[in-house]
Amino acid sequence: MGLLSKKDAKLIMDPLSDDNPITIQVLGICSALAITAELEAAIVMSISVLFVLGMGNVVISLIRNIIPPKIRIIVQLVVVATLVIIVDLVLKAFAYELSKTLSVFVGLIITNCIIMGRFEAFALGNGPWRAFLDGVGNSLGYGLILIIVGFFRELLGSGTLLGYPVLGNPIKGELTGVYALGYENNGFMLLSPMALIIVGLIIWVQRSRNKTLIEEE
Amino acid sequence: MALKTDKNSYTIVFAVIMVVVVGTILAYAADSLKGRITENKRIEKQQNILYAMGINENDERSAIFVSKAEVGNKFTKYITKQLVIQGDQVTENAEAYLIDIKKEQAAAKDKSYQRRLPLFIGENEGNTFYIAPIRGKGLWDAIWAYVAMDKDMIVQGIFLDHKGETPGLGANINQRFFMDDFTGEHLMDDNTFQGISVAKGNGDPKNNNKTDFKIDAIAGSTITGDGVSAMIKNDLVHYVPYFKTLKNN
Numbered sequence: 001m002g003l004l005s006k007k008d009a010k011l012i013m014d015p016l017s018d019d020n021p022i023t024i025q026v027l028g029i030c031s032a033l034a035i036t037a038e039l040e041a042a043i044v045m046s047i048s049v050l051f052v053l054g055m056g057n058v059v060i061s062l063i064r065n066i067i068p069p070k071i072r073i074i075v076q077l078v079v080v081a082t083l084v085i086i087v088d089l090v091l092k093a094f095a096y097e098l099s100k101t102l103s104v105f106v107g108l109i110i111t112n113c114i115i116m117g118r119f120e121a122f123a124l125g126n127g128p129w130r131a132f133l134d135g136v137g138n139s140l141g142y143g144l145i146l147i148i149v150g151f152f153r154e155l156l157g158s159g160t161l162l163g164y165p166v167l168g169n170p171i172k173g174e175l176t177g178v179y180a181l182g183y184e185n186n187g188f189m190l191l192s193p194m195a196l197i198i199v200g201l202i203i204w205v206q207r208s209r210n211k212t213l214i215e216e217e
Numbered sequence: 218m219a220l221k222t223d224k225n226s227y228t229i230v231f232a233v234i235m236v237v238v239v240g241t242i243l244a245y246a247a248d249s250l251k252g253r254i255t256e257n258k259r260i261e262k263q264q265n266i267l268y269a270m271g272i273n274e275n276d277e278r279s280a281i282f283v284s285k286a287e288v289g290n291k292f293t294k295y296i297t298k299q300l301v302i303q304g305d306q307v308t309e310n311a312e313a314y315l316i317d318i319k320k321e322q323a324a325a326k327d328k329s330y331q332r333r334l335p336l337f338i339g340e341n342e343g344n345t346f347y348i349a350p351i352r353g354k355g356l357w358d359a360i361w362a363y364v365a366m367d368k369d370m371i372v373q374g375i376f377l378d379h380k381g382e383t384p385g386l387g388a389n390i391n392q393r394f395f396m397d398d399f400t401g402e403h404l405m406d407d408n409t410f411q412g413i414s415v416a417k418g419n420g421d422p423k424n425n426n427k428t429d430f431k432i433d434a435i436a437g438s439t440i441t442g443d444g445v446s447a448m449i450k451n452d453l454v455h456y457v458p459y460f461k462t463l464k465n466n
Contacts, residue, residue: 034383035384035385037383037384037385037386038384038385041384041385065222066222066231067222067231068222068223068227068228068231068232069222069223070223070228071228071231071232074232075231075235078235078239082239082242082243085243085246086242086243086246089246089247089250089254090246090250092250092253092254092257093250093253093254093257094253096257096261107381153385154385157385158385163278163279164278187436187437190385190386190436190437191437
């Protein structure tokens, strides 16, 4: 990355692996469970969080020296809520179809703990440019996990990816593809507990590859 | 200049300024975009109504509306009459599609109010469609539908939508595999209104039986499905008297 200094590049790259918001910081689990039954929903949510966290981190960082410490959490919430409402209104006016796909996620973004977590942990103590990079990095790390979980849940739960059937036709009497060999979709994958189990498996793989992440007894 | 940001007076002043600033920004944004948003919703209603009577751009799998550019012309071409049914009175009203079903339902809780029921009559290739808008509750929020029927209340097409059902589960009520199942289903058993239930394990997953008043449910979205059944039962039933008079004439 020629454009960014090493320190800045680290802000983007770290959340993708060794400081991932979901698997290491354990933030944003709620939305990771709720909306990963479909790959498309996971992608849309990731993009929305990217926008809100990137912008929000910059705003919070700009006003970090004038925020009264006593009500800083309220100020952070107001910033997130304002951004989310503006995004929602603009989408409804200029990209109505997209806003319909997004409708459920808007509320979820406000409650996403990654956003409050990054405001509190990073934006309050760093300049706008670094805060922006941190926001982008963390939402990419969040999106990466969401997309992996969404991929497996949609593939194994519905036999589709982005709505397209990739494993054949599961309707009885017209079986094709792997269904003709006796395979069946696992409906359990569509329910939230399986998302938690997949996140657990990702954490397991990550820690077995990078031993430094394992806490010492 | 070092600000004493932990003073109570500063905190209160900051909070007041923040509320005013944010309030102004949001009010300005909401107001300046209102016109476009209402227009989008109006176009969507026309698209939904046309979709139910089979005027759409569907490919093999996905539900696709007629384009925004064409919807106005097609709406005037195919929707020949818009009626408002209020008790025994039936009046024509070219803006019937703008009637807010939610408001009508709320007003009808007061027994003295006679609910206005919009009905759109469409003509295509010699067939007449009667399209009724209905509204109900899903798991999280509102669900609604436009049901196109023939004069015997046999479903010719339906468009279902929702405000915030669970993605991947209840949200799939607006997908073709679910909506297409309604086509051809009967709503009336001779002279009694039966509705259509979204049923689990009804032994007819391919939906060959069109007179069982059942269609196959989506796994994992029981409450949304029950909401669809209840919406059809409670809301579409108001149109039965009109269809009965149609038959007798």
